[in-house]
Amino acid sequence: MKQRFILALLLCGFLFAGISCKDDKTYAELLKEEQDSIDKYLKGYRVADIPANLDDLETTNGDRESTAAPYYRLENGVYMQIVSKGNGTAIETGNKVYFRFLRQNLKTLVSTGSADAVGNFYYENVDDFYFNYNTVTTSSSTTYGLGIEYPLQYVGNKAIVKIVVPSKMGFTETTSSVIPYLYLVEYSLSEQ
Structure with a gap:
């Protein structure tokens, strides 16, 4: 009798566990949703490979809302649209980049047409937001992710870019939640 009671409890436990897990998505399903979101966003833009001559990189001439310049394919599912190439000063390995x-x-953004933008873009002082630029394969900071460093191969100091960053290449907290982000980033070799 006691064994039947324990067996019944175990079966009920498995039943409830199965019901509660039924609504959860697998990691593979979340990755597919992420890619679908990225594809849907990019559908409104021209997507291109980086040209052999970097002087041929197109910009939006400062217009953050422009669809004229393409999103360039970078590594690991990251895409970049150049708003401004910067002031011509290159950012090199070892530089501290604010x-x-x-x-x-x-x-x-793609499902509702809008999403709150958060960040420090309008802060006067950004000395807490920096990384030491190393290479495109090793991020100096797991906090910010490698995705925001990729454009530095193609733009310089004071450049502004829009970047589509999949979760695996973004801020630490986005990795497990499998949320892709659209970033607007301005790079600087000085704090202000």
Whole structure:
């Protein structure tokens, strides 16, 4: 009798566990949703490879809302649209790079048409937001993710770019939640 009671409890436990897990999505499903969101966002833009001659990189001439310049494919599913190439001073390996940013949840943006933008883009002092630029394969900071460093191969000091960053290449907290973000980033070799 006691064994039947324990067996019944175990079966009920498995039943409830199955019901509660039924609504959860697998990691593979979340990754597919993420890619679908990225694809849907990019559908409104021209997507291109980086040209052999970097002088041929197109910009939006400062217009953050322009669809005229393409989103360039970078590594690991990251895409970049150049708003401004900067002042011509290259950012090199070992430089301390300060950055201003705004980011929007791309899943929310494509499903509702808008998403709150959060970040420090309008802060006067950004000395707490920096990374030491190393290479395109090793991020100096797991906090910010490698995705925001990729454009530095193509733009310089004071450049402004929009970047589509999949979760695996973004801020630490986005990795497990599988949320892609659209970033607006300005790079600087000085704090202000």
